Amino acid sequence: CxxxxxxxxxxxxxxxxxxxxxxxxxxxxxxxxxxxxxxxxxxxxxxxxxxxxxxxxxxxxxxxxxxxxxxxxxxxxxxxxxxxxxVKKIPATHEITLQHGTKTVSALGLDPSGARLVTGGYDFDVRFWDFAGMDQALQAFRSLQPCECHQIRSLQYSMTGDVILVVSGNAQAKVLDRDGFNVMECVKGDQYIVDMANTKVRLSSAHIYCQIIDSDSFFVLWDLTVRTWDLNSEKKHKSVFKPRSFQGKKVIPTCCTYSRDGKLVAAGCQDGTVQIWDRNLSVHTKFHCRQAHTPGSDISCLTFSYDGMTLATRGGDDTLKTWDIRKFAKPVAVATGLTNYFSMTDCCFSPDDKLLVTGTSVKKDEGQGKLVFFDRTSFQRLYEIEVTNASVVRCLWHPKLNQIMVGTGNGLAKIYYDPAKSHRGAKLCVVKSKRKEKQAELLTQDYIITPHALPMFREARQRSTRKQLEKDRLDPKKSHKPEPPVSGPGRGGRVAAHGGTLSSFIVKNIALDITDDSNPREAILRHAKDALEKPYWIAPAYKKTQPDPLFAEESDEDEEANKEPEWKKRKI
Known part of the structure; x- marks a missing residue:
């Protein structure tokens, strides 16, 4: 033993x-x-x-x-x-589909805990999805248009998950809380000042990006510059980074991001360069690659690995490249043939830093948009997922949930997960059955049963005593209910006999019901003889109360005044 x-x-x-x-x-x-x-x-x-x-x-x-x-x-x-x-670590055995709309889903944001997902698109809407509150119907609990008629370009949760940064095609960024209410809005600034360091902000409507990074509540957005802002001071930026070309001219950055530790700020520009600054030194770049991608092709995404040593860039020249920060002159690996039609196509690292994921674009009804997985070291295509018959624009791999969120060009947001390897998130809502809808009674015609309950009659009700509430309950206008039928002798000036209104009582008991409707003229003239012989109700009724009429006599002056002048008379 x-x-x-x-x-x-x-x-x-x-x-x-x-x-x-x-x-x-x-x-x-x-x-x-x-x-x-x-x-x-x-x-x-x-x-x-x-x-x-x-x-x-x-x-x-x-x-x-x-x-x-x-x-x-x-x-x-x-x-x-x-x-x-x-490949066995990819959570792609199951999927659910969230219907955002009919247009491109151009922004995805997931809070750090993985409880809520926000989606934004070209239809100007921002939808909020709560995994714990959803059932199999997969309906968003809130939809709003925070930027009115502007396409949503980027959505980003803060590190604490209490606020969301929303950037659209207009020249102002907004910060919302978890429920979608406005917290802050950046000033628009002077758009015609040349010196970018002296103006508050001058944003381009076509290119904009944002990110909230640390506890100091900094975020980055750009026009011809890259700026860091403080969420507590909406009218002042912290620092300005100015990308320059090889000749020293201004270039337009197309994407920017922070490193994982928040010490570096990286930007990809329209001339194909990738420029990286130290967060505290905004004058000169710390790393600079002149021809990272083809000049004139917008770099759509920059992302750092979790260890902070590798930078991945997604270019508009249909390539995906990885760079070693310590040797930034040449790319470590290059993948080609990845079609990109959007200026916000994503790429991201897996939670264990061994895989790199990006999406491909296709023309309408000409193929399947794919989610492509690459090995980080060998850069070989390990796996592909055919998502839908539209472009794959956004992709996000959450490290805590171990689930992949994808935004497509046909208005869908798909979530891929594995029941054995993923945690919470989509697993919470797929196990809940759909709630039974309450069937309302169908009316053949729209009747206004309680007219005083319409919005035009509503008034702000103040707090009152119990007796006042009882009196208001009897009043049909204050209680917003129709008048009930009166039984008995009547109440409140309403006659109860033969109906609920005074007009119905008169019709039932006076002349119209007694007379013969066949000859209405005789029914009217049968009182004419009594009116001539005994005219009490016409003139004699006023003899006792009315004074005698006195009329003024006409004088010669009045006659002359009434005469028409000679020049007005008609000539024959």
Whole structure:
């Protein structure tokens, strides 16, 4: 037994036996073979787990040194452990589709906890999706247009997840809270001042990007410059970075980003250059590559790896490149043939930094937009996902959820996940059944049953006492309910007999119901003889109260005044 069982397990078994035998109690029966087998399996699993971590570390180091081909046979023979295939880590076994609209989804934002997703598009809408509150219907809980009739270009959560930065095609950036209410709006500034350091901001409507980075609430947006702003001071920028060409002329940056630690600010420009500054030194660039991509092709995305050593760039020249920050003169690897029709096409690293993901663009009804996965070290195409028959514009791989969010050119936002490898997020809503919709009664015609409940009659109701509320409940105008039928002798000036209104009572009890409708003239003239013989209701009724009429007599002066002058008389 001592050969197969560890020492601490054997000591526990000996103490257990001695306790039962020496105390004089009846000992419990144990299956020693099962205990030994379980202990042996646990020791093997732990040793394999530790060896697996060690082998993956050694494999990563040797891959960078290009000696993996010599070491792999040794590892596989002596340790019987192979490095894990990175394709198996891609969470792409299941997917859900969120219907944002009918136009391009040009912006995606996911909070750090992974609880809420925001999508923005060319239809000017920003939609909020809550994974914990959604069911299988997959409906957004809020939709708004924060920038009116301007396309949404970028959405970014802060590091704490309490605010969202929204940038559209107009010249002002907005900051919203988690529920979509406005927190701050940047000033528009003077758009015709040449010296960019002396103006507040001069934004271009065609190119704009943003990012919130750290606890100081800085974010970056750009026009002909790259600026850092403080969320607590909307009228003042912190610093200005001015990209320059090789001849020292101004160039337009097309994308910019922070490094993971927030110490570097990188920008890709229209002339194909990539320029990187130290965050605290805005005058001269720290790293500069003149021809990173083809001049004239907009660089659509820059992203840093999680270790901060590699920079990935997605170009408008249908390429994807990786750069080593320490040797920034030449790219480490280049992938071609990746069609790009949008100025905001994304690329991102996997949470373990071993894969690089980007999307491809296609023309309408001419193919399938794909999500392409590359190995970071060898830069080989490891995997592809055909997303839809439209371009793949945005992609986001959340490290906590281990889920991939994709925005497409036909208004869809897709989420890829693996039930075994992903956590929360889309898994929360797919297990909930759809809520039953309340069926409302259908009316053949739109009737206004309670006219005083319309918005035009609504008034701000103040707090009142109980007696006042009871009186208001009886008033149909204040209680917003129709008048009920009156029973009994009547109430409040309303007659109860033969109907609920005074007009119905008169029609029922006076002349119209008594007379014969066949000859209405005779019904009217039957009182004419009494009116001539006894005219009490016409003139005699006013003799006692009215004075006698006195009329003024006409004088000669009045007659002369009434005469028409000679020049007005008609000539014959």
């Amino acid at each position: 001592k050969r197969n069982v560890p020492a601490h397990v054997m000591s526990i078994i000996v103490q257990m036996f001695s306790f039962f035998f020496l105390s004089g109690r009846k000992a419990r029966t144990f299956d020693l073979d099962a205990i030994f087998e379980q202990t042996r399996r646990t020791a093997i699993e732990r040793s394999q787990h530790v060896l697996g971590k060690f082998i993956n570390i050694v494999y990563t180091i040797t891959t960078h040194l290009n000696h993996s081909c010599l070491l792999l046979p040794f590892l596989s023979i002596h340790f019987n452990v192979h490095p894990q295939n990175p």
